Amino acid sequence: MATIGFHQHDHSHCIATALSQAESKCAERKLQFTPARRRVLEILLEKHRAMGAYEILDILAAEGIGSQPPVVYRALDFLVQHGFVHRIERLNAYTACAHPTRDHVPAFLVCRQCKAVAEAETELTQGRLGIAAGKTGFHIERIVVEAEGLCPDCAGAQA
Amino acid sequence: MATIGFHQHDHSHCIATALSQAESKCAERKLQFTPARRRVLEILLEKHRAMGAYEILDILAAEGIGSQPPVVYRALDFLVQHGFVHRIERLNAYTACAHPTRDHVPAFLVCRQCKAVAEAETELTQGRLGIAAGKTGFHIERIVVEAEGLCPDCAGAQA
DNA sequence: GCCAAGATGTAATAACATATCAATGCGAGG
C-alpha cells in the first residue's frame, strides 16, 4: 500500500501496467524506450511521489546505470517530453503522470509541508488568462498550474 | 519606452510611483523598507522583466550594496512576502508586481524564447482544481499559474 | 556495410539557494 493522491491504494501491478503502456506508446511512435529511460520511469512509479533529479540519480548510480547528472536529466527530458512524467516547477522535482493514457493539461496539489503531490486536471478553457493572452497576442503553448497548501494528513497533524 | 505586458509604454514615472507606494505600505505595516530592499525593488521596476537573483546581485555588487547571495535573497524574500515582487517558478526568477495596490492572484504569460513576462490575473474560483482539492481534503493556500508560449514579438519574428 | 541520427559516457562548470553564526542597530519597558 502506498499514498497516492492522498488516499491509500495497492498499486503493486499498476507499475507494470504503466510501464507496458509506455513501452507500447514508444513502439508506436518509434521512440527508443532505453534501459535508463525505462528505469527512471519505473523508479518514479515505484516511489509514487515527486522526486528530485539527484535523488533519482543516486539510485541509478547505486545500480551502476550512471552517476553523472546528464544521465538522469536526459532520461527525464525524454519522459517529460512524451508525457510519461511531469515536472513540478514549485519543487524542482518530477513525478510519474497519473493518467498517461489520456491527453490532458495537468494540475497539481502540492503539500507545502510533506511535499506530497496529487495530480488533478484543469479545464482546457483558459478563462481570464486565455482572454488576457488573446488581447495581447500572446500564444499559449503550455500552462503550469500548481496549488500549494496542506494535504489532509498534514492539516490533521496540525492539531 | 519599454516593453511591458507586451505593449510599449513610457514608464519613467511609474517606478517612482511604485516605490513610494511600497514605502507607504511598509510604513503602514511597520515594515523596514531598507536600502537593499528598496534598491532591489527599484532594479526590478527599472528592468521591467523577470530577473534571476544573481543578475540582480551583480548590480548590487557593482554598486557596493552587497556581493553575497544572502543579500539579494533576503531582499527578495521580503519583497515577495509582502507582495511587491512575484517569483516566476518556471524561470527561477523574479519580477516586480504589475498592480501592487490590488490584492490579487497573479498569473503569468512567459515567453519561452525571450523570457518576457506579463502579469495577468486569474479568477479566484478554483474550478475543477478546487473541486478536486475539496474532494480529497486538500487545503489550497496559494496557486501558481504560469502560461508558457510565444510573445507577439517572438511569434512575429518566426517568419 | 555505410551513413546519419540518436543515445550515452564523462568531466567540468554554471546557476540557484540555504545554513550558520557573529555583529550591529533600534525601539519598548524598566
Place this chain on the structure above:
DNA sequence: CCTCGCATTGATATGTTATTACATCTTGGC
C-alpha cells in the same frame, strides 16, 4: 539612561539543481 529582545546585516561556507561540451557508441534506413 540602561538593557533586553528582535529584526537586520555581514561574512563564510556549503548545498542543490541544471547545463555545456565533446568524445564515443548504437541503431536503423539505405
